[in-house]
Amino acid sequence: MRSSDRIFFIRSVLAFSVAICFVALFGIALWEYLEESKVWFIVPLLVTSLIIGYLIVSYTLSSLFKTNRFLDILLKDTLHELNIPLSVINANLQMLQADEQDVKKLKRLERIELASKDLYTLYQEVDYYIKKEIQSDVREKFYLDELVTxxxxxxxxMANGVDIFYNVLHVELFADKHGLAKVISNLVHNALKYNQNHNPLSIFQEEDTLIIKDQGIGMSEAELFLAFNRYYQGDTTKEGYGIGLSLVKAYCDEFKIAMRINSQKNVGTEVILDIAYLLNKK
Structure with a gap:
């Protein structure tokens, strides 16, 4: 525990201890002086407790709120400034790649380009969560086939030779585009991670449903029951932390996407997303 956190903890404990003692003494005093209508002393006791509690908690948490505001401003300013060096790196990288003829140096430049793309993906991820916090509605119009592609x-x-077949209609959605991309990405990533014998996986649309189907290791009924629990992993030898499906469930719940999973051990898994609510019906 950091020294600042320790001080904050001690201050909070002392403050609440004082509040409890004060309220207790106040209650005892009222109980002694009120003889007939002792029940009514509860109302002023509760009101006084709320006022005292509010004042004390506001005081003890003021430093935390101040720190959070500072970190929030710092994060947003840093994110804004991060876009500039990223643009500079990409612009200069393109010029170097255009002029370079040496194969080894080109491969090094390709690795730099991949690292730059990964950094930009992280930038977009943080930018998305900031916008989602600021804006009450992050939905936009986009086409499903373009997103899936x-x-x-x-x-x-990351497919390691596994074929991914997809057949999705050119339908317009009105939804959280980044969030839906994360849902599909997590489901496809799981299908690839638990694939067996390099069997292909499919993404296709049937009326108002989007289906991701694989021929992987599948899940038993017990595993299906636990699949959406945060940090749960059916196979702990695989990479990851068991967060993906919990994020998928949270997004689907938030944006009213009914989800069903059909799975059979050593046969495969089929995830069905009802996207009717997302369709931009004019």
Missing amino acids: KVVEKQKE
């Missing part, structure tokens, strides 16, 4: 192209980098 983008997700699949990115996941192909």
Whole structure:
């Protein structure tokens, strides 16, 4: 525990201890002096407790609120400034790649380009969460097939030879685009991670549902029951922390996407997302 956290903890404990003692003494005093209508002393006692509690908690948490405001401003300012060096890196990288002929140096530049893309992805991730916190509605219009194509192209980098087939209609959605991309990306990533024998996986649309189907290791009924628990992993030898499906569930609950999972051990898993609520019906 940091020294600042320790001081904050001690201050909070002392403050609440004083508040409890004061309220207790106040209650005892009222109980002694009120003979007939002792029940009514509860009302002023509660009001006094609330006022004292509010004042004390406001005082003890003021430093925490101040620190949070500072960190919030620092994060937003840093994120804004981060976009500038990223643009400079990409612009100069393109010029170096255009002029370079040496194969080894080009490979090094490609690694730098991949690292730059990863950094930009992290930038977009933080930017998304900040916008979601500031704005009450982060929904926008976009096309489902374009989103799925983008997700699949990115996941192909980690597919290790597994084919990803997709057939999605050019339908317009009105939704949290970044959030839905994370949902599909997590589901595809899981299908790739638990794949067996390099069997292909499919993403397709049936009316108002989007389906991600694989021929992986599958899940038993007991595993299905635990699948959305945060940090749960069916196979702890695989990479990751068991967070992906809990994020998928949280997004689907927030944006009213009904989700069903059909799975059978050693046969495969089928995730069905009802996207009817997201369709931009004019």
